[in-house]
Amino acid sequence: MKKTIIVAVLALLSMSAFAQDAKSIYNKYSGQEGVTGVYISGSMFKMMGEMPEIPLGEDGTDLTPYIKAMDGFYLLNAPHNDAMVKDAENLVKSGKYEMMMEVTDEGDHVRIFTSKKGNMITGFLILVDDSSEYLFICMDGQISEEDFQKLIAEAMKNA
Template sequence: MKRSILVLGIFLMSISVFAQRNPIDSFFEKYSGKDGITTVFISSKMFSMMAGIDLDDEELEDVLNNLKSIRILTVEDSTLNKTLNFYKELEKDLNLNDYEELMVVKESGKDLKFLVKEKGKRIDELLMIGGGPGQNVLISIKGDLDLQNITSISKTMGIEELQDTVKY
């Protein structure tokens, strides 16, 4: 009996050692709740509640029903914004082969990249990663979406940069 428990314990520890964390989840955990950083998380339950409201917009209701989550991480503190670079930090941990680039903007030491992870012909996750002085932001949108859905989300949330992705 003791031997079985010992073997089970070793097995469970080895699983936890070899389990790889999603770099995006780890990044949100690392910075969430820190001073000078704003974190927003909108769950699928919230989208379900919003879809239940009579919106008089079938397209928006469809989008809301297909969203799993939206997470936003942004640096508000100007001093912290000078020392951090979300883009460079994520670039070394994120397996870019899992994503397709939609758009890249490089300007005055600032980088902004839009990436999508697809399942079939649908978008499973969209990432917007910005890094550089005054522009550290990470937006993760998960769901069963297409580019037109992303445009609808960006208009609703007022994210102008995402509205341009449908052109690509």
């Protein structure tokens, strides 16, 4: 009987585990007025990776070698929103991510974070805060550090 009650309490406590991750933040804000949300699932990443011809355009970047291992992409762009900022900050404070870079320039505050497991990057988070807008981008997946650096270098080459 005591064990049953303990199980019930643990089930209730586990609700707190839903608190802050990129998916829950995206769920919370994507449907709100004035918020632009983009979600790309792991299945869509696999489909992208299997596309025979990617329409790269003039300065296109071929990301296909790297994106098959991605699980999710979450983007939120909204007018400055204190609640969203707070939730994003809580996600950063959760300890899952470590800061890779921070740039403050011309009123823009840009922070880039990664989460790692050994040599694999399992998550990538970028937060951009200017006085009028807030941008939240999060990517989940399993990509080696080396591949991630190639990915960024490839994009920088064509930027």
